[in-house]
Structure formats: structure tokens, C-alpha cells
Amino acid sequence: MQPSAHDIIRASALKRTFGRGLSAVTVLKGVDLSIPSGRLIALKGRSGSGKTTLINLLSALDRPTEGMITFDGRELTALTNQERDMVRRKEMGLIFQSFALIPLMSAYENVEFILRVAGVPSGGRKEAAIQALEQVGLKSRMHHRPFELSGGEQQRTAIARAIAHKPKLLLADEPTAELDSRTGLQIMKVFRELVETAGMTIIMTTHDPAIMEIVDHVYELEDGQIVAQA
Numbered sequence: 001m002q003p004s005a006h007d008i009i010r011a012s013a014l015k016r017t018f019g020r021g022l023s024a025v026t027v028l029k030g031v032d033l034s035i036p037s038g039r040l041i042a043l044k045g046r047s048g049s050g051k052t053t054l055i056n057l058l059s060a061l062d063r064p065t066e067g068m069i070t071f072d073g074r075e076l077t078a079l080t081n082q083e084r085d086m087v088r089r090k091e092m093g094l095i096f097q098s099f100a101l102i103p104l105m106s107a108y109e110n111v112e113f114i115l116r117v118a119g120v121p122s123g124g125r126k127e128a129a130i131q132a133l134e135q136v137g138l139k140s141r142m143h144h145r146p147f148e149l150s151g152g153e154q155q156r157t158a159i160a161r162a163i164a165h166k167p168k169l170l171l172a173d174e175p176t177a178e179l180d181s182r183t184g185l186q187i188m189k190v191f192r193e194l195v196e197t198a199g200m201t202i203i204m205t206t207h208d209p210a211i212m213e214i215v216d217h218v219y220e221l222e223d224g225q226i227v228a229q230a
């Protein structure tokens, strides 16, 4: 894919090495990416190929050893830790394989709590939380706690929590890995709707061939490098 003016995130010559000296391991070996905004993107690759490492760099949870990342026109890699935290909190949403919900809180409270942590004023929190739960089709179940929800409903709660502040970019590390294939496809339907109706960009990692069929573009990582894109 050629870089375009509407790329939400670009990475060039990204390298990530863990450790030093003889025990140093270079996990990413020069990754270049240009992700157009408003698309659903999958990163695939064998276990250990570097998918999670790359997601952690794109979401500014981690810093590359070398290379540059630009997010929405700003050089993410040039920001201070505090600035990067702010960009992530305000403009990105993160979803993980394990839904990481707070067990004692209902679905609604889980979403509302994150908005509170993000500093959203109390007046707007209720509406934003309900709207996000509605977007993932969970409004009728929002007063249930995680243990009363199915795996798919828990993941939808996690998605609602990640989108309640209306991020431009959603990054999801293996969001369907814990789910059966039918439930995984329901999650993909939610992602597709977020891209189509809210114009969000979603980058997800996956091993599932059925999911590659649904996304707009697939990047394949092999041994720390992008070896194919379609």
C-alpha cells in the first residue's frame, strides 16, 4: 500500500530489541506500515512473529529501539512518556484477548469507570457509556456483571469500554482468540460496524483464517518483518 494523506498511523524502519549484549533479541527487524484511516486491518503471523510487540509500539505502550511512528500527523516516537500516555488515553482504544473487566462492576460500571479514569466530566459519562454499550448491542444487558455475561458479551463490554471516548484508532490483540468461531464472527460484525458508521480504524491481530476474509487489508509478519500485505 502506498502512503496516503489519510493514513492514521505510519511506521517506518521499526526495530525492537529486548535485552542487551549476548542476550539481546531483535523481535522486529525493520517494519514499515501505512494504515489508511477508516479501515479494518488484520495483522497475522505465527506465534512469536512479533504481532504483540508491534501492537504495543503502535499503541505507544512501548517504544521502538529504532524507527519512527506517526499517528494522525504527529510523531509519536518524539513525544514524552506523559504525552504518549495522553494520546493513547484520549485518541486510542485498546482491547486484549482476556477481556480484563472488573468483576465486581456491571458492564455499565466498567465502561463508566474508564471514562472517569480518563478524566471525562461526570455530566457526559453516563450518556457516553450507554451510547458505547448500545453500539456493541449490549444495552439490554448493561446492568449485568461479567460473570453473568457470555464470553462474547464480555468482549463486547471490553469493546464498549475501549470506544466510549470515541477514539480514532482501536488496537485489538487477539480479540477473538478466547471465543468460539461463531462468537468471534459476531465481534467482527461489531468491528465492521464501528468502521462503517463511526469511521474508526481498527488494527487487530489474529490467527483465524475466517477473519482474514472479513477485513479490508491483511499484513503478514514473519520473523519480525512484514512479508506480505493484501
Ligand SMILES: Nc1ncnc2c1ncn2[C@@H]1O[C@H](COP(=O)(O)OP(=O)(O)OP(=O)(O)O)[C@@H](O)[C@H]1O
Binding pocket: 018, 019, 025, 027, 045, 046, 047, 048, 049, 050, 051, 052, 053, 054
Ligand atoms: N519483553 C520481552 N523480552 C524478551 N523477549 C520478548 C519480550 N517480549 C516479546 N519477546 C519475544 O519476542 C518474540 C515475539 O513476541 P510477540 O509476543 O510479539 O509475538 P506474537 O506474534 O504476538 O506471538 P503470539 O501469537 O504467540 O502472541 C517472542 O519470541 C517473544 O519471546
